[in-house]
Amino acid sequence: MDPIILSTQNLNFYYGSFQALYNISINIPEHHIVALIGPSGCGKSTLLKVFNRMSDLVSGNRVEGHVFFKNQDIFAAQTDIMSLRKRIGMVFQQPNPFPLSVRENIEYGPKVHGETNKERLEQIVHESLQSVMLWDRLKDSLKKRATELLPDEQQRICIARLLAVDPEILLMDEPCSSLDPIAIVGIEDLMQKLKEKYTIVIVTHNMQQAARVSDLAGFMLLGKLIEYGATAQIFAAPQDKRTEDYVSGHYG
Amino acid sequence: MIEQEKWIKFILMLIACSAISALALITFFIFWEGLPVIWKIGLWDFISGLKWAPTKGKFGILPMIVGSFEVTFGAMILGVPLALLCAIYLAEFASPRTRNILKPAIEVLAGIPSVVYGFIGMMVIVPFLRNTFGGSGFSVAGCSIVLGIMILPTITSISFDALMAIPRTYREGSLALGATPWQTVKMVVLPAAKSGIVAAVILGMGRAIGETMAVIMIAGNSLIIPLTPFDPVRTLTSNIALEMGYATGDHRQALFATGIILFVVIMCLNSLANWIANKAVAK
Numbered sequence: 001m002d003p004i005i006l007s008t009q010n011l012n013f014y015y016g017s018f019q020a021l022y023n024i025s026i027n028i029p030e031h032h033i034v035a036l037i038g039p040s041g042c043g044k045s046t047l048l049k050v051f052n053r054m055s056d057l058v059s060g061n062r063v064e065g066h067v068f069f070k071n072q073d074i075f076a077a078q079t080d081i082m083s084l085r086k087r088i089g090m091v092f093q094q095p096n097p098f099p100l101s102v103r104e105n106i107e108y109g110p111k112v113h114g115e116t117n118k119e120r121l122e123q124i125v126h127e128s129l130q131s132v133m134l135w136d137r138l139k140d141s142l143k144k145r146a147t148e149l150l151p152d153e154q155q156r157i158c159i160a161r162l163l164a165v166d167p168e169i170l171l172m173d174e175p176c177s178s179l180d181p182i183a184i185v186g187i188e189d190l191m192q193k194l195k196e197k198y199t200i201v202i203v204t205h206n207m208q209q210a211a212r213v214s215d216l217a218g219f220m221l222l223g224k225l226i227e228y229g230a231t232a233q234i235f236a237a238p239q240d241k242r243t244e245d246y247v248s249g250h251y252g
Numbered sequence: 253m254i255e256q257e258k259w260i261k262f263i264l265m266l267i268a269c270s271a272i273s274a275l276a277l278i279t280f281f282i283f284w285e286g287l288p289v290i291w292k293i294g295l296w297d298f299i300s301g302l303k304w305a306p307t308k309g310k311f312g313i314l315p316m317i318v319g320s321f322e323v324t325f326g327a328m329i330l331g332v333p334l335a336l337l338c339a340i341y342l343a344e345f346a347s348p349r350t351r352n353i354l355k356p357a358i359e360v361l362a363g364i365p366s367v368v369y370g371f372i373g374m375m376v377i378v379p380f381l382r383n384t385f386g387g388s389g390f391s392v393a394g395c396s397i398v399l400g401i402m403i404l405p406t407i408t409s410i411s412f413d414a415l416m417a418i419p420r421t422y423r424e425g426s427l428a429l430g431a432t433p434w435q436t437v438k439m440v441v442l443p444a445a446k447s448g449i450v451a452a453v454i455l456g457m458g459r460a461i462g463e464t465m466a467v468i469m470i471a472g473n474s475l476i477i478p479l480t481p482f483d484p485v486r487t488l489t490s491n492i493a494l495e496m497g498y499a500t501g502d503h504r505q506a507l508f509a510t511g512i513i514l515f516v517v518i519m520c521l522n523s524l525a526n527w528i529a530n531k532a533v534a535k
Contacts, residue, residue, distance in 0.1 A: 054428055086430035096421035099444045108439065112431040158425065165429060 002029040005199050006051060006088075006169060009066040013043075013050055016060035020046045022223045023065075028169075028216075033191060033200045035214035035231065037207060039251065043223040044203045048171050051201065052088040053081055069169075086113055089162035093174040095154035097146035097161070102129075102138055105146045105157055109165035128160040132190060152183030159190070170194065172202040176209065188213050207247060211235050219243045282515060286508030298509060304475050306495070306503035313510055315477045319392070319485040320461055320514075322478055323471070326396025327403060327460040332453055334400070335407035339449075342408070343415035344437050355412070362405035370469030373398040378470060385482050390472030393481040398466050403456035410455060414448025415441060447528050454525040458518050464489040488514045 006028040013021035021043050028034050036044040049055040050067060053074060067074045074084055086109070097105050106125045115121060125142065129135040134156050138144070146157050155175060162170060172191075176184045191200055191213050204210050210217055211231060218228040219238075227234060227243045238244040245251060290298050293311055301312015338358065342351050377397050382389030418441050426436040442449070464487075472484025473494060486494075492507050492514075499507055 052428065054424065057424070057427070082430040082432060084430070085428055090428040092421060092424065092428075094421055096419070096425040098422055098425065098440050100440075108426070108431075109429040112426075112429065112435045112439070161425075161429065 002031055004028065005030045005070060006201075007068045008047075008050075009068070011047075011050065011063070011065035011067060013046060013055065013064075014060075014062040015058060020223050021050070024225045026218060026225055026228055028199060028201060030199050031195055031197075032215040033195055033202060033213055035210035035217045036201065036203045036220060037205065037210045037217060038220035038226075038246070040205065041222075042220040044220050045173055046223075047220070048090075048173055048201060048203050051169070051171055052085050052090055053079075054085075054090060056081070082113075086165045087167050088169045088171060089165065089167040090171040091155070091158050091162065091173065091175045093177050095151055095158055095178065097149070097154050097157045099145060099147050101143045102146050102149075102157060103142040105161050106164050109161055113165060124164050128164040131163050131194070132156040132160040133186075134160065150183075152179050152186060155179060155183075155187060156190070159194075163194075167198065169199045169201065172200060174203055174205070176204070176206070184209070207235075207249075219246060221246070279515070282508050282511045285505055286510075286512045289502055289505035290509045290512070292502070293506075298506075299513065302477070304491075306499065306506065309502065311502070311506040311509075313488065313491070313513065315475055316486050316488045316491050316510070317513070318477050319471075320487040320489070322392050323395040323399060323467065323485060323487055324457060324460040326392060326481065327399035328453070328457060330396055330400030331403045331456060331460075332407060335404045335452075335456070336411055336449065338404070338408045339411035339415060340437060340442075343412050344433065344441065355409070358405050358408050360405075361401070362409075366402065366463060366466045367469070369398050369402055370466035373466060373470040381482065387482045388472060388484065390470060390484050391482045392471075392478050392485045394470040395467050395485065395487075396481070398470055399460045399463055402463060402466065403459050406459055407452045407456040410452035411445070411449045414445040414452065417448065418444045447531055451525045451529040454521050454528070458521045458525070461487075461514070461521070462489060462518055464493050468493060 004027045008024050008026050011021055011024040012019065024047060036047060038044050046055065049058075050063065051069075051074075055061050055063070063075055069084070069088065072079070098108060100108070103125055106128050107121050110121060110124055115124070126135060126139075129138060134153060137153075146154060149157065155178075159170070159175075176187055179187065188209065191202070194200060202210075202214065214231045216229065217231040217234040219226045219234060219240075219242075221242055227238060227240045229239075234243065235247050238247060289311065293301075298311060298313060299317060300314050301310065302314055303310045303312045304315065342355055342358075346354065373394055377394050378389035378391075380389070381387070381391060381394055385393075422440050422444060423436055426440045427433070431439070467487050468490040471486060471490060473486045473490055474484040475486055476483065478485040488510050492510055495503070496507055
């Protein structure tokens, strides 16, 4: 078994008086793709946001329990949130490249973290676009506004933008929900490739997608992690009746 | 029923046209009154003439053109950074509670009559300038300070709207890369809101050029080209307001001609603001 890179212990999360997560304990091993599945409102996106503390942006948020990233509690007082988010990047549901050029989008992360060397930035742009398989298509139009690209290109730019800061974990919040089927296949292939270097946690309510791409899957319902294990087992032989009902399409 | 709809449409159209015809009439009127004297003196002599002596038939408005631009420029230097930082604070950093108190407070500034600004300028700023820098205190600097405050609400609230219109997802994308909130504002939000902010600045500029009463009370109104910020100044607007009461003949027409110049300058600024704002929408 690969070492655990990210884990939670008895994690409870509240929005004001509403409890969104109940007692979640989960271990995420390195270089795996972990899918979080479950019906809308089950807390899977919330859990994802807790992992890089984007949950801090929600007013009235409150956390109990622990989240460990490489044995460091990310909610400890001495945590540097900026560098945490650099190491645990996030891809959003809607592609959200900045309204800047392709090059500026990729350079953005390294620049905010202090990279000023022109040649190094050039190299980062090249490598990042290469990793998301956009380099050949865009190498002559790096000045084009990223917001004018096709939706799946935009999503790839967002992934490239993350890779540029050399993260360790990629959090993906329904990264394919606004893409067409062909583009989805492309992004899923990309995830398989990225798995060699990164750990990926993906939230999806497309069960086929979870079954196709992930190594481990966690089923969530009403803020609780009902079942977590190898994807094949979750889909073929779920232990919990609720998981079985969900993966066989009885609700959700 | 259809018949009635037609009538309503017709009446509404008439009302809409009456507003536009007011503008058309004003335009026609100042050009009608002012053009003959420009024709007589020559446009170039009128706008480049250094001497304004209506009794001797000398009508040169260059000192006032320079004065208007200096006062406006000073107001922009003082007002724009203040207004922008205000807007950035309100849109990006203030809690909803603070915002709900501060934003209306800034907007109240727009509701204070300009004569009150002039009065404050006369009682507070002019004596302060006199005691600190010498001279009379009635000066370009005094006008710029007061106008800088007067244009705050315009620029702040339009820039604020421009900033608020930037999708939240841009900010999230930036923060999720580990950028600080200030880096996010500086590198993503401001560039994205650029067109709206430029339009806000130009509208503020239009207000500053057009302001009359407060300026008359603080400017000193002498007919020279101000060479330092502490020299007295007369602007295009104050020239009209000060002399229209007793002017006749060519003098009166020359004041209308001053109005034409002012009209053209402000029209250009407004069109520029609209053009930039439309460009922002088209994106």
